[in-house]
Amino acid sequence: MNLDFEPERFRRLLSQASEQVLSLYASLPRRRVTHASSPRAVAEPFAGSLPETGMEPETVLRDFIPAIFEHSTLNISPRFFAYIMSGGSQVGILADLLCAGLNVNSAKWHLASAAAEVERTTVRWLGEFIGYRSGAGGALVSGGSEANLYCLRVARDVQAPGVREHGLAGGRALTLYASTETHSCVTKSVEMLGLGSKHLRRVPVGADFRVDVARLEQEVRRDVEAGLTPFCIIGNAGTVNSGAVDDLVALADVAERHGLWFHVDGAYGAAAARVDGARELFRGLERADSVALDPHKWMQVPFEAGCALVRDWDSLRHAFTYSAAYLRARSDNEERWDWMGHTFQLSRAFRALKVWMQLQVYGSRKLQAVIADNLQLMRQLGDEVDAARDFERLAPVTLSILCFRYVPATGRTWDEASLDRLNARLLEECERRGQFFITGTSLGGRTVLRACLVNHRTTQAETRGLLAHLRALGEELVASWERVA
Numbered sequence: 054m055n056l057d058f059e060p061e062r063f064r065r066l067l068s069q070a071s072e073q074v075l076s077l078y079a080s081l082p083r084r085r086v087t088h089a090s091s092p093r094a095v096a097e098p099f100a101g102s103l104p105e106t107g108m109e110p111e112t113v114l115r116d117f118i119p120a121i122f123e124h125s126t127l128n129i130s131p132r133f134f135a136y137i138m139s140g141g142s143q144v145g146i147l148a149d150l151l152c153a154g155l156n157v158n159s160a161k162w163h164l165a166s167a168a169a170e171v172e173r174t175t176v177r178w179l180g181e182f183i184g185y186r187s188g189a190g191g192a193l194v195s196g197g198s199e200a201n202l203y204c205l206r207v208a209r210d211v212q213a214p215g216v217r218e219h220g221l222a223g224g225r226a227l228t229l230y231a232s233t234e235t236h237s238c239v240t241k242s243v244e245m246l247g248l249g250s251k252h253l254r255r256v257p258v259g260a261d262f263r264v265d266v267a268r269l270e271q272e273v274r275r276d277v278e279a280g281l282t283p284f285c286i287i288g289n290a291g292t293v294n295s296g297a298v299d300d301l302v303a304l305a306d307v308a309e310r311h312g313l314w315f316h317v318d319g320a321y322g323a324a325a326a327r328v329d330g331a332r333e334l335f336r337g338l339e340r341a342d343s344v345a346l347d348p349h350k351w352m353q354v355p356f357e358a359g360c361a362l363v364r365d366w367d368s369l370r371h372a373f374t375y376s377a378a379y380l381r382a383r384s385d386n387e388e389r390w391d392w393m394g395h396t397f398q399l400s401r402a403f404r405a406l407k408v409w410m411q412l413q414v415y416g417s418r419k420l421q422a423v424i425a426d427n428l429q430l431m432r433q434l435g436d437e438v439d440a441a442r443d444f445e446r447l448a449p450v451t452l453s454i455l456c457f458r459y460v461p462a463t464g465r466t467w468d469e470a471s472l473d474r475l476n477a478r479l480l481e482e483c484e485r486r487g488q489f490f491i492t493g494t495s496l497g498g499r500t501v502l503r504a505c506l507v508n509h510r511t512t513q514a515e516t517r518g519l520l521a522h523l524r525a526l527g528e529e530l531v532a533s534w535e536r537v538a
């Protein structure tokens with residue numbers, strides 16, 4: 054039974070969906086960033102039972118899509134400063150439509166030969182975009198978490214031959230080293246690889262939130278003496294909390310001295326590695342054996358698009374090539390490149406199209422200019438916080454994350470616990486009002502307002518607006534506290 058619509062009707066449906074996207078973008082300036090509905094109101098339109106006979110697509114578009122738009126937090130908005138989420142791009146919207154239209158499986162060359170070549174080129178371009186070593190291998194994956202998992206899988210297999218076949222049981226524990234600021238997906242990856250999270254050594258950071266390299270090397274030595282097998286050092290190129298970039302040169306040196314794999318989590322920051330005003334921070338990145346990169350963050354590609362880069366193709370192939378009679382993989386055939394031999398999935402979306410189109414249309418210069426712009430805006434905002442009497446900066450603005458807190462200029466002294474409570478309330482109130490959205494974190498035990506900018510639509514109007522908004526909310530909260538007190 055053919056499910057296709059008549060061509061004219063399909064054209065009208067495409068146009069109805071396009072109009073909905075267009076009006077979403079046209080209404081961005083008026084829209085709240087977060088929504089104000091209760092969980093029950095969000096759930097209500099979707100609570101129906103399994104449709105047996107279905108519904109007209111025009112009705113689904115008309116009756117459900119507005120509710121989905123209405124009840125979504127708009128990271129596409131220029132007033133979104135939460136987590137590390139980009140605004141996506143209109144080129145990405147086109148690419149996703151085309152990709153769904155073609156619906157190829159990019160796992161095998163003979164199923165998607167153009168897609169295979171587009172992805173190979175995309176991996177090469179991404180390596181160049183961040184100044185990584187030439188000849189690197191890589192694969193597009195769902196995001197930074199998966200990219201880290203892939204890289205650590207390759208690291209484990211290269212550094213501990215035999216583990217693939219025999220597992221870890223009975224052998225010496227494999228240990229890895231990363232700062233306490235390292236993203237939780239590294240712990241998840243370590244657990245998924247069967248390495249055991251207690252073998253991930255969490256090394257303290259200094260006041261600048263960069264890993265203490267001397268301490269890290271001490272831990273490596275101690276583990277060797279204890280009969281364990283250190284195998285990997287993980288450097289951060291842009292931590293999720295504050296954007297700190299570890300001393301990658303020093304970490305590469307330690308890795309070299311001890312014969313360890315050097316992995317860099319650049320999911321957030323690596324995209325800035327060749328941007329003026331930031332490139333110095335990333336010296337040493339080119340020495341990494343693997344890098345996790347996230348085009349769906351600072352490169353403005355819509356979700357999902359991550360990239361695992363490794364020093365050579367063979368290491369990736371070694372981890373992922375399996376033979377099965379019916380598959381006849383040719384992952385090392387230069388002319389007929391089978392992606393299934395480089396990745397976990399056997400059914401793979403053509404996600405390279407949106408990354409490739411992004412680079413093809415905007416070019417590296419424009420995308421790097423977006424990053425440079427974001428860096429400058431957030432450094433300026435950091436200066437404004439420094440100059441203000443009622444805000445306090447709590448970490449250096451290394452990249453585009455500003456960690457700060459509201460400290461009322463009321464004359465009375467605020468103890469740490471009250472400031473924590475006040476700033477936590479400020480975050481809740483900001484999310485509830487929905488004009489701007491920022492999230493918080495904790496640094497040195499203190500509750501922190503954390504504003505992160507990886508969005509090409511944001512200008513100084515919004516960064517200034519954010520500070521003014523937080524100040525107004527802070528004053529309101531303090532006034533109501535004082536009334537109660």
Ligand SMILES: Cc1ncc(COP(=O)(O)O)c(C=O)c1O
Nearest residue numbers: 137196197198236291293320321
């Ligand atoms: C440093 C770092 N690594 C890894 C990740 C995980 O990436 P993703 O959310 O794309 O899985 C993030 C996400 O913010 C991150 O900031």
